[in-house]
Amino acid sequence: MVHFSFFHLLAFFTLASGKPILIPRLAQDVSQGGTQGLFSVSLESLGSTSVKAQVTNVGTNAVRLVQRGGILDQLPTRKVSLKGTGSDPTFAGVQVKYVLSHLSPEAFVRLSPNQTVESIFDITDIYPDLSPNQEYTAAAEGTLEYTTLDNPRKFSHAHYTSNSISVQTPKELAKRLEIRSTLECTGEYNQLVQNALKRAASMATAASADARSGSANFEKFFKSTNQDDRDEVADRLEAIAREATTTGELTYYCEPTALDYCGGNIAAMTYPTENKVVNCPGYYETPAENNYCNYLDQAAISLHEFAHATAVYSPGTEDITYGYESVLQLSTSLAKNNADSFAYYASAVFLNCATDDSSSTTGSDWPWGGDSPTTTGTGTSTGSGSGGWGWGWGWDAKSPESSTIPISTGSSSGAGANLEDLIKWLISQNTGRT
Numbered sequence: 001m002v003h004f005s006f007f008h009l010l011a012f013f014t015l016a017s018g019k020p021i022l023i024p025r026l027a028q029d030v031s032q033g034g035t036q037g038l039f040s041v042s043l044e045s046l047g048s049t050s051v052k053a054q055v056t057n058v059g060t061n062a063v064r065l066v067q068r069g070g071i072l073d074q075l076p077t078r079k080v081s082l083k084g085t086g087s088d089p090t091f092a093g094v095q096v097k098y099v100l101s102h103l104s105p106e107a108f109v110r111l112s113p114n115q116t117v118e119s120i121f122d123i124t125d126i127y128p129d130l131s132p133n134q135e136y137t138a139a140a141e142g143t144l145e146y147t148t149l150d151n152p153r154k155f156s157h158a159h160y161t162s163n164s165i166s167v168q169t170p171k172e173l174a175k176r177l178e179i180r181s182t183l184e185c186t187g188e189y190n191q192l193v194q195n196a197l198k199r200a201a202s203m204a205t206a207a208s209a210d211a212r213s214g215s216a217n218f219e220k221f222f223k224s225t226n227q228d229d230r231d232e233v234a235d236r237l238e239a240i241a242r243e244a245t246t247t248g249e250l251t252y253y254c255e256p257t258a259l260d261y262c263g264g265n266i267a268a269m270t271y272p273t274e275n276k277v278v279n280c281p282g283y284y285e286t287p288a289e290n291n292y293c294n295y296l297d298q299a300a301i302s303l304h305e306f307a308h309a310t311a312v313y314s315p316g317t318e319d320i321t322y323g324y325e326s327v328l329q330l331s332t333s334l335a336k337n338n339a340d341s342f343a344y345y346a347s348a349v350f351l352n353c354a355t356d357d358s359s360s361t362t363g364s365d366w367p368w369g370g371d372s373p374t375t376t377g378t379g380t381s382t383g384s385g386s387g388g389w390g391w392g393w394g395w396d397a398k399s400p401e402s403s404t405i406p407i408s409t410g411s412s413s414g415a416g417a418n419l420e421d422l423i424k425w426l427i428s429q430n431t432g433r434t
Contacts, residue, residue, distance in 0.1 A: 037158035038063070039144055041071065043080065043165045046120065049130070051138060051167065053079060054118040055160075057111040064108045064152060065117070066145040068264045069096035069319055072109070072117065075261050075269075076125040078318070080138040082167075089127035089136070092273040095308045095319060095339075096266050107264030110149075123167060133171045139164040143321050157321055189254035192288060192298065193279065197252075199289065199299035200306070201244035207346035208237035216355040221345040224332040232336060237346065239313040240306040249311035253278045267301050270308040272316050277305045293353035294324040296343055304343040317342065 038059040044052045053071050057063060065072070071079045076093035109117050123138065124130060140162035145155050211218050211234040219225055222233060243250060253276065256262050260269065262280035270277050283301060290297035296304075310316040320338040321327060327341045335341040347353075 039158055039160050041140055041160040041162040043138060043140055043162050045165045045167055048170055049123045049167060050120060051123055052118055052120050053140065054116050056116040057113055060113055062110060062112045062149050063146040064149065065111050066107060067109055068107045068266060070142055070144060071140055072119050079121055079126060080123065080140045082123060082127050082136050082138050084134055084136045090129055090273060091126060092128050093126040095270045095272065104265050130169050132169055134169050136167045137164055138167050157326055193252065193254050195288065196298040196302050197244045200303040201241045203299060203303055203346040203350040204237045204241035204244065207349040208234040208241065210349045211237060217345065217348050220355050221327065221341055222332055222335045229332055236307065236313040240303060243306055243312045250275050250277055250309055256280055268305050270305045272308060272310045275309065275311045291351060293348060293351055296347060300343040300347045303346055304339045307339040307342045
């Protein structure tokens with residue numbers, strides 16, 4: 001039997017650029033901060049606008065924690081919420097879309113029981129419009145994604161709420177230097193993105209009509225039959241469709257600049273206050289078009305990013321959770337504020353997917369039967385479930401030097417061609433092996 005592990009563990013031991021450092025922690029220390037589920041998250045003010053966040057594994061098993069997109073990310077993600085005496089500061093950081101199956105080792109940190117990983121960041125990188133000489137209250141709340149060591153391809157998530165801390169800004173507050181660049185897509189990327197936006201517009205248009213009328217799929221993803229909820233979802237999707245088909249508020253960059261950190265195989269990111277969407281290399285490693293139910297493609301990722309943008313529809317959505325199975329667990333209010341909920345819902349409507357996950361007229365299940373590869377799809381891996389690059393019958397490829405498993409990157413060849421490629425790949429991998 002052929003065995004392949006696509007994941008390797010990597011721990012970070014530096015605080016530079018906000019990278020976390022692993023420190024041992026005694027069991028009696030884990031009560032600091034709020035604890036929900038497997039992780040305790042605590043905040044500590046380091047003076048001025050610097051903050052230290054600590055994440056402790058309070059469970060009984062070692063885990064591989066995803067650092068991308070959350071409180072441990074070195075990018076200026078929404079690590080904390082901030083409240084002042086007047087109006088709340090405006091988040092001006094970045095919202096990240098990562099692809100689970102493409103995550104590289106640097107995207108993970110291993111946490112043993114009672115072990116802590118910490119990260120230091122400056123809140124002015126996230127909220128640059130703070131008033132000088134003012135006190136703010138900071139707290140962290142969100143979701144952490146992780147795998148166990150025994151099953152590194154099955155992603156789970158745990159909610160956390162931290163303690164609250166006070167942050168006092170200095171009398172003179174330096175403004176963040178913003179560098180903006182205008183990029184032009186290459187011919188290859190330009191066509192791919194144009195195709196993705198056209199498909200995203202079709203998805204959003206179909207889903208907005210479905211939401212307005214109220215369907216079983218809407219109730220499945222948003223847990224509501226209320227007309228106000230249906231109209232709110234429909235309004236956002238209509239705005240996304242307009243943005244994808246006209247010269248709108250956003251600037252879409254096909255490639256990142258030196259300032260856009262795409263480490264860990266991030267697929268794309270959105271800067272809500274800058275009205276900017278940036279594609280990372282992981283975006284192009286995702287199928288351009290996918291016609292299987294519950295699996296995202298490039299168009300769905302673009303739709304996800306548009307759902308974040310306040311300029312498209314205010315307020316923009318958050319990244320509460322990722323993946324098909326995870327979005328189905330959200331309440332109505334959380335689903336309406338979760339970008340992936342819109343991506344999976346629009347994709348399901350566009351592909352005419354059955355609400356019970358059986359095969360449908362347009363979308364379909366995997367043709368070879370058995371369990372689906374995972375909720376992450378063929379290369380799109382934005383979901384939770386059993387498997388990263390695994391396939392329905394549960395085998396793994398042999399070693400990192402083996403060739404890449406073939407995946408479908410378009411809809412023209414169809415499922416049969418994809419299966420044929422997979423069979424050829426299996427034969428080539430087993431040639432000369434016992």
